[in-house]
Amino acid sequence: MKIASWNVNSLNVRLPHLEQWLRAFGPDVVGLQETKLEDHRFPDAALAGLGYRSVFSGQKTYNGVAILAREEPRDVLVGVPGFEHEHRRAISATVGDLRIVNLYVVNGQDIGTEKYELKLQWLAAVRDWLEEEARRHPSLVVLGDFNVAPDERDVHDPAVWNDQHILTSAPERAALRDLLATGLHDGYRLLHGDGGVFSWWDYRQAAFRRDLGLRIDLTLVSEALRPQVAAAGIDREPRTWERPSDHAPAWIELAR
């Protein structure tokens, strides 16, 4: 069973890419981020034609999240309980016996800005909520664009992406560690100790061609699922296509 996370940076622009990738990769569950679509414009009929049911929470221009699954998603929850906010950044659903939480973490812009403070507050609220969610749902998958590179292996140049830089600052990494400490494991890291495997490359500076990336798109699993993680990776292929998203899909395979 393949589970993936992909920041599509506008589903309006990227629907053909998503369709092509769903056909090629054949995931069972996908969390999308930055759909940038209001709900009445979500292409659920097109995706149903490919065999995927969709649940979504979007807004115009910014943010927006969705879960696609071959099985009907149940018990859909929009947002982060205890942290009301206009940003559409979280959607959760049960697929089969798995609880799926899909997150588009606040980017944070720069250290010291209001957006940075929002990022840390948002991550703390998510951590508190996930602690309960893990109790309710032992088989828990938390995936998304975390906008934090977990450690030095996850950045192309640790001298640039240091503890004074957005996406790699010490408070951001601490917030991610706190979230993992609720009992979650980075699916990719369970199987791979290597560095230099990235999921996001800036559109500028020909960053993808030069492989100047970061691994900020993660698929986390609860302790109960840990023994089932059979494979994990990042599919760079859609990043090579014409007019791509700046992110590539991050995936895990569960043996079940």
Add this chain to the structure above:
DNA sequence: ATGGTTGCCCCGCAA
């Protein structure tokens, strides 16, 4: 990374 690019909607803002 002082740049630079993309997507959006209204031409600056977010990433």
